[in-house]
Amino acid sequence: MxxxxxxxxxxxxxRGAASVMRRGAxxxxxxxxxxxxxxxxxxxxxxxxxxxxxxxQSPSTSATPSASAAPSPGIRALAVDYLAIARPANRRLDVExxxxxxxxxxxxxxxxxxxxxxAATELHFDRQLSRIPxxxxxAFLAWEIIRANQGRIALTRREARSTSxxxxxxxxxxxxxxxxxxxxxxxAIRKALGLPPPSTS
Numbered sequence: 001m002x003x004x005x006x007x008x009x010x011x012x013x014x015r016g017a018a019s020v021m022r023r024g025a026x027x028x029x030x031x032x033x034x035x036x037x038x039x040x041x042x043x044x045x046x047x048x049x050x051x052x053x054x055x056x057q058s059p060s061t062s063a064t065p066s067a068s069a070a071p072s073p074g075i076r077a078l079a080v081d082y083l084a085i086a087r088p089a090n091r092r093l094d095v096e097x098x099x100x101x102x103x104x105x106x107x108x109x110x111x112x113x114x115x116x117x118x119a120a121t122e123l124h125f126d127r128q129l130s131r132i133p134x135x136x137x138x139a140f141l142a143w144e145i146i147r148a149n150q151g152r153i154a155l156t157r158r159e160a161r162s163t164s165x166x167x168x169x170x171x172x173x174x175x176x177x178x179x180x181x182x183x184x185x186x187x188a189i190r191k192a193l194g195l196p197p198p199s200t201s
Contacts, residue, residue: 071194079193115160
């Protein structure tokens, strides 16, 4: 399943990218942005955000846009920033996921390299996301995406150390769970930014 999103609520000059990154192990593509089992145990060097925004313990429903309210100009600008980092990440991941799907059947070395490339793309996205100056409630949602994605990155790196095709395939269900966790977080931030949900899931 792919993550690209062809829809945009604004004119073409504001159209950016799709939802964050999703991947499915053993050839199944994942959808959504980007990225949770074991996420709390991510290593410090991989995580661009180790703590949630200090001013909030959980996002306030009153602080995020309602589904019926039109996004403010400030929120629209932040949504454009978000989409601008998601689209190139999705394009790279689509290539890497396709490669992994092909190589995981019969070429362990290249499949492992595909996984390492995926992890690098996901980490780059996290770092970019952490730099967008969201208001506190939306910043919390971004932090949750990053935290969940760090779990997926750690899982991907373990998978990339597989020494057999059978071991590689043993990660499939765990990756599906990690993907689903990130997809849920991506839907939440897209809603808060006034964006449509991912076009596929």
